[in-house]
Amino acid sequence: MVAALAAAESGARVLLVEKTDIPGGNTALTTSLVVAGSRYQRDEGIEDDPEAFIADITRRNGGQASPGLVKLMAQQGAPVLEWLADRTGIEFTVAQGASGHSQRRAHGCGGGWAFVRELISTVTKHPNIEIRWSTPVRSLILDSSxxxxxxxxxxxxxxxxxxxxxxxxxGANKDMVAHYIPKADGIPYRGHPGVEGDSVRMGLEAGGVVANMDSFLPYPTYFRPLQLPMPQPLIHNGAILVGENGGRFVDETRYPSGPGATMLDMPGKCAYEIFDARIRQEVASELAPVIARQAFVTGSSSDELAAKLGIDPKGLSQSIEEYNAAASGGTDQFGRTPQALLSAPFYGAQVWVSLYNTQGGLRVNENGQALKADGTTIPNLYAGGDASEGISGPGATGYLPGNGTLTAIVLGKVAGEHAARSLQD
Incomplete structure (x- = not known):
């Protein structure tokens, strides 16, 4: 929809073809858009810029993503977000948590569906755009060249x-997940049901190439019995993750990809999330659905909690002691800097790693044009968002919160504008 709006504003007549009758894709399931240097950050006195954003993205993906795409996303994210706000009337606010970034960058507007709803309204009203719902695309049509x-x-x-x-x-294509991301084969998928790799298939058929196909978001705190995610702020407010032995295994603040990637190699691909009354109070609103469905247990001591969870009590007690020792000053053995002590009563839940979205796809340039193996473009063909190679690099550890929606809005606008200009040349 972002690409359609950008192309239409640039003078093109646009037909938007949607596979299902459920609009928005995985964007509708997100919580925020992550950009650097926005007017919303400036209004709150947050000093941020694209260079700092580039450093964060590169630190997380190990420098294994396209530098040109990383630079494009970091530099154009804020302008695109503000353009969307001006066109749709959405008022964004900056969330409190940094969520793995060096600055507060998550811009929310009441959830992904609220964003998608306003975007649909704007696109539907544009005179240059026609939308056809429930119209699956089977293949591209190519000319002799x-x-x-x-x-x-x-x-x-x-x-x-x-x-x-x-x-x-x-993510919704089990065969493709098994082929490209064998470690994620069989774990629960929590994304949009229509996300079945259609762009990758059609792009490959047209002579395109793919990159980072084993890249994905392994969400580490999913309560499988009730198909319910444990809220992300638990970790950022001090919750820890332990294995069956009660021992921690990761810096939890490298959420979600750090813990998630590690859990893929653990027995049952699961762990146990531990928090206390202070954390429960601080994230009460986000925790409400979990509380209502009784997704966690309570213990007046770490031993009691361990018994209820079926994990080693000595290991859990030691983990809490070591975490609290680091909270007195410094970092723990995993590099985390605890901000407060964990104290009884304690709460805990068994959690499983789940697949939220894939992050690899067709190789593209900074115009969003699909590329061949020799680096030349496939004429007239573009790709964006999770249909493209993205900026998370290969594997399960390079995802930084917001990478997916960032590539969706930036490549959408860039591709839409470039396509419209090309038609006028």
Whole structure:
């Protein structure tokens, strides 16, 4: 939808074809958009800039993502967010937690669905945009030179001067997950059901190449019995994760990819999330659904909690003692800097790692144009968001919160504008 709006504002006539009758894809399931140097940050006195953002992204992905794309996302994220706010009337606020970033960058507006709802309203009203819901695209139509000139849908052929693929990743396609991310095979998928790798399939058929296909978001605190995620602020307010032996195994603040990637190699791909009354109070609103469904247990001591969870009490007691010792000043053995002591009564839940979205896809340049193996572009074809290679690099550890939606809005706008300009040349 971002690409459609950008292209339409640049003078193009746009047909937006949506596979399902459930709009928004995985964007509707997100909590915020993460950008650096926005007017909303400045209003709150937050000093931030694209260079600091680039450093954070690169630190997390180990420098293994396209430097050009990382730079583009960091530099254009705030301008694109402000453009969307101006066009849709959305008022963003900056969330309190840094969520793995060096600054507070998460911009919320009441949840992903609230953002998508306003975006749909704006796109629907634009005179240059037509939307067709429940219209799956089966393949691209290419001319004799290999240029994209349209799409084949279940309802017929549609010709086009440019085609932008924005169908998300492939998390809902079990065969593709098993092939590209064997470690994630069989873990619960929590994303949009229509995200089945259509862009990757069509792009490959058109001569494109893929990158970072084993990259994904392994969400580490999913309560599998009730299909309920434990809220992210628990970790950032001081919760810890332990294994069956009661021992910690990671710096939990490298959330979600750090703990999630480690848990993929643990027995049952699960761990135990431990927190106390202070943390429960501080995240009471986010924890409300979990409390209502009784997803965790309580212990007046760490031994009692360990007994109820079925984990080693000595190990848990030692983990809490070591964590509290570090809270008195300094960092713990995993590099985490605790901000407060953990004290009884304690709360805990068994949690499983789950698949929220994939982060690899078609290789693209800084215009969002799909690339061939030799680095040349596939004429008229673009890709964005989780349909593209993204900025998380390979594997399960490079994801920084916000990477997916950042590539969706920035590559959407860039690709839409470039496609519209190209039609006018």
């Amino acid at each position: 290999g240029a994209a000139i349209g799409i084949q849908t279940e309802k017929g052929v549609i010709t086009a001067g440019k085609v932008i693929l924005a169908t998300g990743g492939f």
